[in-house]
Amino acid sequence: MSSSIHAFSLPPDLLQNITLRSHSSQKGTSIPDKEDLSSQPQTAPISGARACNVCLGVTFLDVEEQRTHFRSDWHRYNVKIRLRGGNSISEADFAKLVDSLEDSISGSASDTDNSGSDKSDALGNLIQRIKVSSRPASPSDSSPAVPRSPLTWFHSPPATQIGVYRALFPLKLDPVSYVDELKSMQTGGGQEGRKWAMFMTAGGHFAGAVVRVSKPEIGEEDSKSAKQKRLKKPKPDTEVLLHKTFHRYTTRRKQGGSQSVNDNAKGPAKSAGAQLRRYGEQALRDDIRNLLSDWVDEINQCERIWIRASVSNRKIFLDYDDAVIAKGDERLRTFPFPTRRPTQSELERCLFELTRVKITHLTEEALKEQDEAYLASLPKPKPKVQAPVPAPLVTKAKEPKLSKEEELLREKWARLLDMVLHGRLDALKDFWEREGEGLGGIDTRISPWAEEKVSTLLQYAAQCGQEEVTRWLLDEAHADPTIAVPSEASVTGQDTSNDSPESIKVARVAHRTAYDVASSRAVRDVFRRSAGAHPDWWDWVGAGRVPSILSQEMEEEREEKKKVRRKGLKDKIKEREIKEKEGRANRLEEVVDADVSVTEPPARSEPNNAPRRLGGSAGSADAVAGLTPEMRAKVERERRARAAEARLKMLSGR
Numbered sequence: 018m019s020s021s022i023h024a025f026s027l028p029p030d031l032l033q034n035i036t037l038r039s040h041s042s043q044k045g046t047s048i049p050d051k052e053d054l055s056s057q058p059q060t061a062p063i064s065g066a067r068a069c070n071v072c073l074g075v076t077f078l079d080v081e082e083q084r085t086h087f088r089s090d091w092h093r094y095n096v097k098i099r100l101r102g103g104n105s106i107s108e109a110d111f112a113k114l115v116d117s118l119e120d121s122i123s124g125s126a127s128d129t130d131n132s133g134s135d136k137s138d139a140l141g142n143l144i145q146r147i148k149v150s151s152r153p154a155s156p157s158d159s160s161p162a163v164p165r166s167p168l169t170w171f172h173s174p175p176a177t178q179i180g181v182y183r184a185l186f187p188l189k190l191d192p193v194s195y196v197d198e199l200k201s202m203q204t205g206g207g208q209e210g211r212k213w214a215m216f217m218t219a220g221g222h223f224a225g226a227v228v229r230v231s232k233p234e235i236g237e238e239d240s241k242s243a244k245q246k247r248l249k250k251p252k253p254d255t256e257v258l259l260h261k262t263f264h265r266y267t268t269r270r271k272q273g274g275s276q277s278v279n280d281n282a283k284g285p286a287k288s289a290g291a292q293l294r295r296y297g298e299q300a301l302r303d304d305i306r307n308l309l310s311d312w313v314d315e316i317n318q319c320e321r322i323w324i325r326a327s328v329s330n331r332k333i334f335l336d337y338d339d340a341v342i343a344k345g346d347e348r349l350r351t352f353p354f355p356t357r358r359p360t361q362s363e364l365e366r367c368l369f370e371l372t373r374v375k376i377t378h379l380t381e382e383a384l385k386e387q388d389e390a391y392l393a394s395l396p397k398p399k400p401k402v403q404a405p406v407p408a409p410l411v412t413k414a415k416e417p418k419l420s421k422e423e424e425l426l427r428e429k430w431a432r433l434l435d436m437v438l439h440g441r442l443d444a445l446k447d448f449w450e451r452e453g454e455g456l457g458g459i460d461t462r463i464s465p466w467a468e469e470k471v472s473t474l475l476q477y478a479a480q481c482g483q484e485e486v487t488r489w490l491l492d493e494a495h496a497d498p499t500i501a502v503p504s505e506a507s508v509t510g511q512d513t514s515n516d517s518p519e520s521i522k523v524a525r526v527a528h529r530t531a532y533d534v535a536s537s538r539a540v541r542d543v544f545r546r547s548a549g550a551h552p553d554w555w556d557w558v559g560a561g562r563v564p565s566i567l568s569q570e571m572e573e574e575r576e577e578k579k580k581v582r583r584k585g586l587k588d589k590i591k592e593r594e595i596k597e598k599e600g601r602a603n604r605l606e607e608v609v610d611a612d613v614s615v616t617e618p619p620a621r622s623e624p625n626n627a628p629r630r631l632g633g634s635a636g637s638a639d640a641v642a643g644l645t646p647e648m649r650a651k652v653e654r655e656r657r658a659r660a661a662e663a664r665l666k667m668l669s670g671r
Contacts, residue, residue: 025231167353180375217359221267224359226260265297499560
């Protein structure tokens, strides 16, 4: 609850018995030391009836104050952060985040507060830029991480509490000495009074001022002269001594961010607008530094220097040669609350906010209740979650390292199977002449590492459909066609010694040989020809499962049957064509007979001495002139026949 009481002119009755207040000030407790104050926040004494569970348990005195808080950017920011899974922050930390931005979170081109759309856009921009992170708690830290409040609260019996911004006190001052410092702030300042320097810059806007925040000291002689002059109006508590505002074009419209920040992130742009913005940044920097040089005497007399600027813009004030303000100056402060666009009226508002104390009137019992309510509303520490014990990793058994002989043997088998697969018979013959004996003969079993479902080269060639390779293996290499293809039981290594008779019967039925795995009829005929050519080599029909033998005579007989069958088919086709021709001729005659008129044209009597032309136009009366009636009828019939045939072709084409 704000008041018009000035921080540098507090009533003497209020300061007589004032004490420092904190949330740990229960009965029998003293003022905490510096470490306790750094870990426990000092917030305003507030009622526990109305509280904000989002902003770390902030409570309010009345409904109007609660509504104002809910409309603030700080509360809205905390709500959005909590929805994203983050932790709420204090008002001071939120002010630091706002200061780090180039654009203001609120305000407009005018000095009014009606800027809801700009506030919402800047707030969303702030949430996108700030990464949600929480401070990792130490193993011994069991209390919740609660930020410090920017206000320091004092209690004056019987029921008055005042809040002063902590930034008004020296940085290294012990909190125990805050009461003495507050009392000393009511005096001093010399004849000119206490002075502050206030500077703001953001988005190309700048506002600066040197203000007097306390009345100058008046001696006895000055007081007598003042009474004699009968001053009509006393000097106010605060007064603006110097002020300056200006603006440069440095930010991209509706996109935010300065040109230098964009250049550092994406490289220097080459547009005309980028050149103008770079020039604007340089001009803004020169204008601010020139202003600081002009105000150097007044700045040196200032007790506090307040700067609101982003990280990059703070270099304009501090980090350059012959800087008016030193980088580590203890007078430097940042505004501990959100600010709007840099304007003269905004500086005046911030000055009023900093120099006016907050006042509440609560009894001792009410203070104790609100302390308990506040502590109860703080987030409780989360229980430590023990990391799950990782399950032991199941390590795969490493394959034994192969010797050079085994590696060489596998390489030979891989080359051999590749030749069979692609039907390279000549290369296969040469390779087998060199390496056949070393591999174990033509009927040796294929090694299990090859993961083939067959066991011999003959079975592999028949399965791949290689006719020539299969013929060479049977006729020249004398491969055994009676070797059984391994069943699933033998492949998986199952023991069939104790199998039942039914399972043994099924296993016999499932017995297969190279002939059974042949992938084409041509390969199966190779087995039958080899059985006919060499019937005494193997048990072809029994163990080899070849259904029949194919000899040379049987093949010739089969070819003769094929020839006879083909000749019979050809004869049938010829007879069919003859019948079709005869049928077409009969139909043609029927059409001609139907179309030809038997009536003959009457003969014209022409004089025998009349001139005659040979030929004439086709199809006209002159074309048959000079012909006998019989010849003219024959020509007419032929013409009608051709026309009928043409019509038949047209009908058959449809």
